[in-house]
Amino acid sequence: MDLGLKDRVVVVTGAARGIGRTIALEFAKEGAKVVINDVADGTAAAEEINKIGGNAVFVKANIANLQEAEQLVNVTVEKFGRIDVLINNAGITRDALIHKMTEENWNDVINVNLKGTFNCCKAATNSMMQQKYGRIISISSVVGQRGNVGQANYAASKAGIIGLTKTLALEFARYGDVTVNAIAPGFVDTEMVRVVPEKIMERIIEAIPFHRLAQPEEIAHLAVFLASDKAHYITGQVIGINGGYYT
Secondary structure, X not given: OOOOOOOOEEEEOOOOOHHHHHHHHHHHHOOOEEEEEEOOOOHHHHHHHHHOOOEXXXXXXXXXOHHXXXXXXXXXXXXXXXXXXXXXXOOOOOOEOOOXXXXXXXXXXXXXXXXXXXXXXXXXXXXXXXXXEEEEEEXXXXXXXXXXXXXXXXXXXXXXXXXXXXXXXXXXHHHOEEEEEEEEEOOEOOHHHHOOOHHHHHHHHHHOOOOOXXXXXXXXXXXXXXXXXXXXXXXXXXXXXXXXXXX
């Protein structure tokens, strides 16, 4: 099925590993040109795509800084002539119960997860408005929908992404085929989740009706669909993909 993504220019933040890397790879398989962004070295992720005949570059930038987010978009436009799809995936955790959570813990998570998403959306605004086409897909979380003990900062940041998504969908609709949506994954089999203690993980899996973690590819397939021509009437939505953990 042709999803209309061939030669589209896609920026994926936090794509050196995990969900972001898998998303970048899936877009490349559809023929998109991909910009891998991360504060860590994403060269290997870009090389993986190029080895299968794709077209990817790595751009290092800390998207918590507006100037660096703007530079990320500028480099993308200089390299490929446009930006069509923005995947706001970059995120961190600094877990602690609130009475033990430091101000630094709070600020770090909000700055990367929520402010970073705002920065990238703001940076991509002019290009998408001028070309009257764009797809913004932000990775929220089931934690932003139902909360989670020890993750007040993470939950707040991911809930904030939901509010940002709904507002930007309304703002961008007047500019043509520009959509803004969010994906709210449940617990995904990534390095970030694998550090959860075994006993806690057992309880989590027991609470998931499918009794397993999501695979990164399952999140990536949804991102690809939302960016495709098949989804141009979907905007302002938060789509959960959590195995029934939260409905």
